[in-house]
Amino acid sequence: MTNASDSSLYTLGFSPCPNDTFIFDALVNQKIDTAGIQFEVHLEDVETLNQWAFEGRLAFTKLSYNTILQVSDQYALLDSGSALGRGVGPLMVAKEKIPTEDLSAYFKEARIAIPGKNTTANLLFSLAFPAATHKTEVLFSEIEDRVNAGQFDCGLVIHESRFTYQQKGLHQLIDMGEWWEQHFGTDIPLGGIAVRRDVDETVAKQVEHFIKDSLQYSWANYPVLSAYVQQHAQEMEEAVMRQHIDLYVNDYTKSLGTVGRKAINKLFAESASRGIIPAQEKAIFLS
Numbered sequence: 020m021t022n023a024s025d026s027s028l029y030t031l032g033f034s035p036c037p038n039d040t041f042i043f044d045a046l047v048n049q050k051i052d053t054a055g056i057q058f059e060v061h062l063e064d065v066e067t068l069n070q071w072a073f074e075g076r077l078a079f080t081k082l083s084y085n086t087i088l089q090v091s092d093q094y095a096l097l098d099s100g101s102a103l104g105r106g107v108g109p110l111m112v113a114k115e116k117i118p119t120e121d122l123s124a125y126f127k128e129a130r131i132a133i134p135g136k137n138t139t140a141n142l143l144f145s146l147a148f149p150a151a152t153h154k155t156e157v158l159f160s161e162i163e164d165r166v167n168a169g170q171f172d173c174g175l176v177i178h179e180s181r182f183t184y185q186q187k188g189l190h191q192l193i194d195m196g197e198w199w200e201q202h203f204g205t206d207i208p209l210g211g212i213a214v215r216r217d218v219d220e221t222v223a224k225q226v227e228h229f230i231k232d233s234l235q236y237s238w239a240n241y242p243v244l245s246a247y248v249q250q251h252a253q254e255m256e257e258a259v260m261r262q263h264i265d266l267y268v269n270d271y272t273k274s275l276g277t278v279g280r281k282a283i284n285k286l287f288a289e290s291a292s293r294g295i296i297p298a299q300e301k302a303i304f305l306s
Contacts, residue, residue, distance in 0.1 A: 031058040033081040035251035038267035046233035066135030085142035095305040099230040100212030103271040108196015109140035112189040113173035126151035132174035134159035143195040205282035
């Protein structure tokens, strides 16, 4: 690996969702100084990025925490860029309301659409309802419509679908983020930015700092939405874009801090103790 002071090119993957493009806009579009470090950008659905991580394809990449916990031998988590908080969890929705006390029995038989087996949404649902096994992976943006069409009994929605499912006549069955908060008392980690462990640590720490600078640049211009954010969310109303950013981009995005790290370690411990993910010997965090 070349010295951090030399001009270097690194692959970088994140989703086209407004929270990610908001975070990375200034970094990838040369609005901040990146000390000669350049990026080959790949915008993909987070489940695609999750799958790529098992192959080690990208140097820096957005990943679901479910995946980060599984690939910590190959990747380390950066302190900046995460989506983590309260009231941010995935929602299980359906065409018909189901009494809360009947959910375990309902999910055991239901045909369930999930946004990817390696998503944190699926991890949370697996922790809460381990007997629910009739799950099918569906692109997150198609889940609402496919539940409405009767192809699935219910669906686990993420991203902007949190703001649109009611407009499509669907009902919330359970908020998986609230379930986590009530049972374990910590904020819920959704996704973060990871660096492949063969990247020079000096470079990794620089990029960690660049992400913070890029985020600060975007906040300084908010609520104006940059052309980059809008370009990748053309089918979304601006109000929904801002709801998306306001919900998923917060103080934890700048730095996980002690509280954020505690929440991640709790998710790791609970998932590993139940055999949902394998225990890893290496630390999750870059430093």
